[in-house]
Amino acid sequence: MVDRDPGDGTPARPKFDPGPVARHVLPNGLCLIVRENHSHPLVSVEAVVRAGSYLDEEGTAGLAALSGRLLDSGAGGLTAEQISWEVESLGGMMMTHGGYLLSGISLSMSSDDLETALDLPARMLIEPDNDPGEFEKRRQRVLADIVADRDDPRSVALKRFHELTFAGHPRHRPVEGYEETLRALTPDHVRRFYCDRYSPQATCLVVSGDVDTSAVLARVTSLFGHWERGNALDPPSPPDPASLAGRGLVAERIPMRKEQVNIYLGHPGIRRNDPDFYPLKVMDKILGQGFTSRLNSRLRDDMGLAYSTFGSITSSAGVDPGAFLCYIGTSPEHEAEAVEGILTEIRRIREEPVPPEEVDAARRYLTGNYIFSLETNQDIGGYLLDAELNGLPLDHVQHYVEKVEQVDSARILEAAAAHLDPDNLVLVAAGGDPKLGFTPSR
Amino acid sequence: MRAGKRDRNPFHDLVLVNTRSFTSHTTTAGLRVLVKEVGSIPGVNVTLWYQVGGAHRPRGRSGLAHFLEHMVFKGTDRFAKGDVDLICDRNGGSNNAYTDLDHTYYVFNFARDRWEIALEILASQMSGSLFPPEEFEAERQVVIQERMLSEDDPSFLLEEAALQAALPQSPYSRGVIGTLEDLQGMSREELTSFYRRYYRPENALLVITGDVDTERALEAVERHFPGGPPAASTIADELPSAEAEPFVPAGTGGGRIRLRLPAQLPEVKINFQAPAMGHPDSYVLLVLNNLLSYGKSSRIYRQVIQRDQLATEAWFSYLPCRLPFLMEVCGQARPGVDPQQLESALLDEINRLRREKVEDEEIQRARWQIWMNMLLAGQSLEDQSYLLGRTVMVGGLGFLDHFFTRLDEVDGERIIETARRLFDPRGQTVALLEPDTSAEEDGEEHDG
Numbered sequence: 039m040v041d042r043d044p045g046d047g048t049p050a051r052p053k054f055d056p057g058p059v060a061r062h063v064l065p066n067g068l069c070l071i072v073r074e075n076h077s078h079p080l081v082s083v084e085a086v087v088r089a090g091s092y093l094d095e096e097g098t099a100g101l102a103a104l105s106g107r108l109l110d111s112g113a114g115g116l117t118a119e120q121i122s123w124e125v126e127s128l129g130g131m132m133m134t135h136g137g138y139l140l141s142g143i144s145l146s147m148s149s150d151d152l153e154t155a156l157d158l159p160a161r162m163l164i165e166p167d168n169d170p171g172e173f174e175k176r177r178q179r180v181l182a183d184i185v186a187d188r189d190d191p192r193s194v195a196l197k198r199f200h201e202l203t204f205a206g207h208p209r210h211r212p213v214e215g216y217e218e219t220l221r222a223l224t225p226d227h228v229r230r231f232y233c234d235r236y237s238p239q240a241t242c243l244v245v246s247g248d249v250d251t252s253a254v255l256a257r258v259t260s261l262f263g264h265w266e267r268g269n270a271l272d273p274p275s276p277p278d279p280a281s282l283a284g285r286g287l288v289a290e291r292i293p294m295r296k297e298q299v300n301i302y303l304g305h306p307g308i309r310r311n312d313p314d315f316y317p318l319k320v321m322d323k324i325l326g327q328g329f330t331s332r333l334n335s336r337l338r339d340d341m342g343l344a345y346s347t348f349g350s351i352t353s354s355a356g357v358d359p360g361a362f363l364c365y366i367g368t369s370p371e372h373e374a375e376a377v378e379g380i381l382t383e384i385r386r387i388r389e390e391p392v393p394p395e396e397v398d399a400a401r402r403y404l405t406g407n408y409i410f411s412l413e414t415n416q417d418i419g420g421y422l423l424d425a426e427l428n429g430l431p432l433d434h435v436q437h438y439v440e441k442v443e444q445v446d447s448a449r450i451l452e453a454a455a456a457h458l459d460p461d462n463l464v465l466v467a468a469g470g471d472p473k474l475g476f477t478p479s480r
Numbered sequence: 481m482r483a484g485k486r487d488r489n490p491f492h493d494l495v496l497v498n499t500r501s502f503t504s505h506t507t508t509a510g511l512r513v514l515v516k517e518v519g520s521i522p523g524v525n526v527t528l529w530y531q532v533g534g535a536h537r538p539r540g541r542s543g544l545a546h547f548l549e550h551m552v553f554k555g556t557d558r559f560a561k562g563d564v565d566l567i568c569d570r571n572g573g574s575n576n577a578y579t580d581l582d583h584t585y586y587v588f589n590f591a592r593d594r595w596e597i598a599l600e601i602l603a604s605q606m607s608g609s610l611f612p613p614e615e616f617e618a619e620r621q622v623v624i625q626e627r628m629l630s631e632d633d634p635s636f637l638l639e640e641a642a643l644q645a646a647l648p649q650s651p652y653s654r655g656v657i658g659t660l661e662d663l664q665g666m667s668r669e670e671l672t673s674f675y676r677r678y679y680r681p682e683n684a685l686l687v688i689t690g691d692v693d694t695e696r697a698l699e700a701v702e703r704h705f706p707g708g709p710p711a712a713s714t715i716a717d718e719l720p721s722a723e724a725e726p727f728v729p730a731g732t733g734g735g736r737i738r739l740r741l742p743a744q745l746p747e748v749k750i751n752f753q754a755p756a757m758g759h760p761d762s763y764v765l766l767v768l769n770n771l772l773s774y775g776k777s778s779r780i781y782r783q784v785i786q787r788d789q790l791a792t793e794a795w796f797s798y799l800p801c802r803l804p805f806l807m808e809v810c811g812q813a814r815p816g817v818d819p820q821q822l823e824s825a826l827l828d829e830i831n832r833l834r835r836e837k838v839e840d841e842e843i844q845r846a847r848w849q850i851w852m853n854m855l856l857a858g859q860s861l862e863d864q865s866y867l868l869g870r871t872v873m874v875g876g877l878g879f880l881d882h883f884f885t886r887l888d889e890v891d892g893e894r895i896i897e898t899a900r901r902l903f904d905p906r907g908q909t910v911a912l913l914e915p916d917t918s919a920e921e922d923g924e925e926h927d928g
Binding site for chain 2: 044045046049050051052053054077078079080110118119122123125126127128129130131132146147148175178179181182183185186188189190191294295296297298328329330335338339340342343344345346367368369398399400402403404405406407409410412413414415469
C-alpha cells in the first residue's frame with residue numbers, strides 16, 4: 039500500500055456530458071444520430087449496416103466482410119478511384135469495413151465538407167456498383183492477407199481459439215472467411231448480399247462534430263429517404279453460443295517456429311446488456327487490465343514471465359456474447375508456470391472476496407479515467423453507436439460513475455462465480471515445445 | 481458533386497491556434513515547460529520528455545534508455561515499486577512511457593482537480609529513482625521478453641538488419657530496444673550513471689495540456705521541480721537555418737542484404753539516407769509521405785497495390801529525427817509475386833519523382849492531408865501534448881512558426897530537385913526478406 043497518497047483521498051469523478059444528441063428514425067427505418075460539437079471544424083460520420091459476418095453461411099464465410107470492404111469500389115456513378123480522390127483531396131480519411139456484427143463506412147472530414155461526407159456514404163450504401171474487376175482485386179487482397187496472417191502467432195492462436203470455443207456458432211469463423219470459401223465467392227454473391235442485407239432498417243448513421251442538427255437531418259432525409267426497404271430481410275439477432283460446461287480443458291498447440299509461445303485461454307462471455315456488466319467491468323480491471331491487475335503484477339512484475347499479459351470478459355461484450363479471454367506471451371520453458379498462474383488468478387477471483395481496498399482502487403480508476411476515451415468525434419460517435427445497438431440510453435454515460443460506484447466485493451464475487459469457469463475452457467498455444475502437453479493442475 | 485478542390489484553407493486558423501496557443505517557460509532549475517489551456521474535457525495530460533533515446537548508447541550498451549524507462553517505475557525515494565500505478569488507479573489517472581530513437585517520454589492523464597499528482601511522481605522519478613538490484617534483474621527478464629516478442633515478427637528483424645547495413649556508424653544504428661547481448665551484459669551501475677547523466681531538468685521538457693490555469697500550473701511546476709540554475713542547457717533551441725546546405729547522402733549505401741527467416745511472404749525494404757527534422761529538404765519529404773502513401777488515392781496504393789497487385793501492403797515513410805536518418809519504401813509481396821518485381825515497382829514510383837514534375841494539385845492534396853491530421857490530433861489532449869512535445873524537442877521552439885510556411889513553399893521544382901539528389905541509387909540499401917519454409921536454422925547472408 040502507498041504510505042502517502044499524493045491525492046486528497048477522495049475519488050476522481052469528472053463529469054462527462056455528451057452535449058445535445060438527437061436521434062431520428064426516417065420512415066424507411068434508417069436511424070440517424072447527430073451530436074453537435076463545435077470545438078473543432080471537423081465532422082465524423084459512421085454509416086453502418088447490421089450486415090456482418092454473423093450472417094454468413096458456412097460455405098460463404100467471408101462474404102459479409104468482402105462486401106463491406108467493397109463498398110468504396112465504385113458506387114452511384116463514381117469509380118473506386120474517384121471516391122477515394124474525392125475524400126482525400128479534401129484532406130479527409132475514409133475506411134470501409136466488414137466486421138462480425140456490422141459493415142460500413144467511417145469518414146473524418148472538415149465540417150466544410152459535410153455535404154461530401156453524407157453524399158458518399160449514401161451512394162455507397164444505396165447504389166454500390168459491384169464491379170467484377172474490383173471484386174477480383176479485393177478478393178485477392180483478402181486471400182493474401184490470410185496468408186500473411188499465418189506469420190502472426192497471436193492471430194493464429196486467436197483464430198483457433200474462436201474455432202474451438204464457438205463451434206457451431208457464427209463466431210467460430212474468421213470474419214474474413216477461409217481461403218476455400220473465398221475462392222468460391224462470385225460477384226453475384228455480393229450483389230445478392232447487398233440486396234438482402236443492405237437496407238435502411240438495418241442502417242444507422244452517426245454524425246458527430248461541427249454540424250447543425252436540423253441541416254444534417256434535412257440532408258440525410260433527401261439523400262437516404264428514397265431508399266426503399268424492398269425485399270431486404272430484417273437483421274436477425276445472433277444466436278447464443280453453446281456453453282462449454284462439462285467439456286473440461288480443451289487444449290491445443292499449433293507448432294510455430296517462434297521464440298515465444300503465445301497463449302489464449304477462455305470461454306464464451308457476456309452480452310453488453312447483461313445485468314452483471316458493471317461488476318464484471320470492475321472485476322476485469324482487478325484481474326487483467328492495466329499495470330496493477332493481478333495478472334500483470336503476478337506474472338509480469340513478480341515472476342518476470344512476460345512483457346504482455348491480460349484478461350477481460352467485458353471488452354468483447356456486445357449484441358451477442360463475446361468471449362472471456364486471457365492472453366500471455368512467454369518463453370517456452372515458462373509455459374506451464376504461466377498457464378498455471380493465469381488459472382490460479384481466475385480461481386482466486388471467483389472464490390475469494392476481493393479486499394475492499396482493491397475494489398476501491400479499481401472503481402476509482404474507472405470513474406476517473408473514462409473521460410479520456412471520449413475525447414474525439416470518433417470516440418463519441420463510437421459510444422453513441424454502441425449505445426444504439428445495445429439498446430442503451432444515448433446518455434447512459436452520465437450514469438456511468440454511479441453504476442461503477444455501486445459495485446462491491448460481494449457483487450464481484452457473485453458475478454465472477456456466475457460467469458467465469460476455469461474448469462471448462464479452451465486453451466490454444468501457438469509455438470512452444472511441440473512435445474509438451476498441457477497438464478495444469480488445481 | 482465537387483471535384484475535390486477548394487479555394488480556402490478551412491484548417492488554417494485553427495491549426496495555428498492549436499500549435500501556437502501555448503505558454504513557454506523555463507523554471508529556475510532549467511526545466512522547460514509548455515502549458516496549453518484546453519477545456520474540451522475536465523482532464524489534464526502531463527507529458528515529460530527527456531532528450532535521451534536509442535541513439536544514446538555508451539559503447540556496447542544499446543537499449544539502455546529503454547531499459548531505464550522501465551526501471552524508473554521500480555522504486556524511488558518516495559514511491560515503492562508499483563506505487564505509481566496504484567496512485568494512478570486510486571486517483572482515476574493513467575500512465576505510460578515510451579522510448580524512441582531520440583527521446584524517452586512519460587505520459588500521465590488525470591482529472592483536472594488532481595493533475596498535480598503527475599508532477600509529484602515525475603519529479604521523484606527524475607531525481608530519486610533507486611533501481612533496487614533485485615528489481616533490476618527481474619526487469620531485465622521482462623525487457624528480454626519484449627525483445628523476443630519483437631523478434632517473432634520477421635519485419636522487425638528485417639528492419640534491424642537494414643538499419644545496420646545502411647547506417648553502421650549512426651547513433652541510430654542499433655534501434656531502441658537493444659541487442660540481446662547488450663541487454664544480458666548491462667549492469668546496474670551503468671544504468672545508474674546513465675540515469676544521472678540524462679535525467680536532469682535541463683535535459684527535459686514538460687508539456688501540460690488540458691483544463692488548467694497557466695499561471696497556477698507554472699507555480700506548481702516550480703514547487704515540484706525546485707533547484708538552482710543548471711550548468712548548461714542541453715536542449716537545442718535553434719532550427720537548422722533555411723540556408724542550410726543541401727542534404728547530400730553519403731556516397732554509398734549498404735548494398736543488398738538478404739535475410740532468410742521463417743515467414744509466409746517476402747518483404748522488400750529500400751532505404752535512403754534522409755535529412756533531420758527542420759532541414760529544408762525535410763518538408764519535401766513530409767509532402768512525399770502523403771503523396772506516395774496516404775490513403776487509396778496515393779501513388780503507391782494506386783500503382784503497386786491496386787493496379788499491379790504486387791503487394792499486400794506497401795508504403796513510403798519518412799520520420800524526421802534530430803539527426804539525419806533513413807527514409808524507406810517497402811512492401812510485402814503477394815503470394816506468387818517475385819519480390820524483384822515488387823522492388824522494381826517501388827523503385828519506379830521513386831524514380832518517377834526524379835523524372836516527372838508533380839502537379840500543384842497533387843501537392844496541395846498532400847498539404848490538406850497534413851493539416852487535417854494535425855487538426856484530428858487536436859481533438860485529444862494526449863495527442864496535442866505529443867505533437868507539441870515532439871516538435872519542440874526535435875525542432876526547437878520556433879519550429880511550428882515556420883512549419884506551415886515551409887510546407888507551402890514545396891512545389892514541383894523543389895520536389896524534382898530534391899528527389900534527384902536524395903534518391904540517388906548509389907546511396908540505397910535494399911533489404912530482402914526471403915521466406916524460409918524449410919526447417920533449417922535461420923541465417924543471414926550479405927552480398928553487398
